[in-house]
Amino acid sequence: METSIHIGNLIKHYIDQNNLVRTTIAKQMATPNTAIYAYEKRKYIHCQTLMRLCGAMRYNFFMDIANSMPKDFGYDPKLVSDKDALIAQQATEINKLTLENNLLKELIMGRK
Incomplete structure (x- = not known):
């Protein structure tokens, strides 16, 4: 290529x-x-x-x-920029918050 x-x-x-x-x-x-x-x-x-x-x-x-x-293309993950590390951290946090949000929705729907 x-x-x-x-x-x-x-x-x-x-x-x-x-x-x-x-x-x-x-x-x-x-x-x-x-x-x-x-x-x-x-x-x-x-x-x-x-x-x-x-x-x-x-x-x-x-x-x-x-x-x-x-x-x-591959690269050395140890050389990831601060911005990339922050994006990865925020993606993990978004996933966690989505799971918590879904759990709360289930709990609320279960009470009705």
Whole structure:
């Protein structure tokens, strides 16, 4: 299966959507501002460069990439984000509350 993501498009889209200044990003990365435009055109970028971009923009492009993968792909569950852990906790709590609600309905219906 071929999964292809144009990393440069992700970068450009994020910069445009958030009205970021490319010169500011370049300064934080200690690179010429023309490099930012070059990154936007690249389909592939070295992980280290992407890490530096993430740091400069305070945004996790790796999560965008991970979220674009098919849901049946495996991963290390120890690396689940706080948000995912919270969602799982809330799902468990919803199930528990649903069971309690159904039990209460049965008790109320049984009294009538």
